[in-house]
Amino acid sequence: MLKIFYILFLLPVFFSCQSGKSVTIYPNKVGNIVFDKNIDSPDFKRCMDKDYGIQYYSVNDSNGLLYKGEKFAIIQELEKLNLSSSKKTNGYITIRFVVNCEGKTGFFRVQQMNDNYLEENWDKDFSVKLLNFTKSLNGWIAKESRGTKLDYYQYLTYKITDGKVSEILP
Known part of the structure; x- marks a missing residue:
């Protein structure tokens, strides 16, 4: 009787062991941007591993926005364009790259996003203009850490007030 009790006790232990490899659908890091042949240029090449980049805040020598002239230069370029939306909406347009x-x-x-931070596509024309403006910025400074050149993620968030950019974040 005692042997049957031991067998019944150990049986679930043997069957609970998993020997298979776990597979995940999640990226290595949240927010990784992977190449999409439908929207990305095949001419753009990363210098590091294929789908990996350092977050803009991750390197010790990060002193704010790595752009020649910093955020002030970006603001000056944007003011020259005098962009506005046909819709007098409020919210945010974030462009990561x-x-x-x-x-x-x-x-x-x-x-x-709308001004309540809920995802919303309220003005495609205006977001395309801001995307093209962001793509045209050519003063980004390359990052290096301990003699190794790095790729890094950057973002610009445009705060929209009454259909115009009122602030650029970060």
Whole structure:
């Protein structure tokens, strides 16, 4: 009787062991941007591993926005264009992208949110104009850490007030 008790006790232990390899659908890091042949230029090349980049805040020598003239230069360029939306809406348009070790940009992703931070696509024309403006910025500074050139993720968030850019974040 005692042997049967031991067998019944150990039987679930043997069957609970898993020997298979676990597979995940999640990226190595949240927010990785992977190449999409439908929207990304095949001419843009990363310098590091294929689908990996350092977050803009991850390197010790990060002193804010790595752009020649910093955010002030970006604001001046944007003011020259005098962009506005035909819709007098409020919200945010965030454009994320990769800056490679040569200071070139690619893999742009756009997200629109209303002023309650809920995803919303309220003005495609205006977001395309801001995307094209962001793509035209050519003063990005390449990152290097301990003698190794790095690719890094960067973003610009445009705060929209009454259909115009009122602030650029970060």
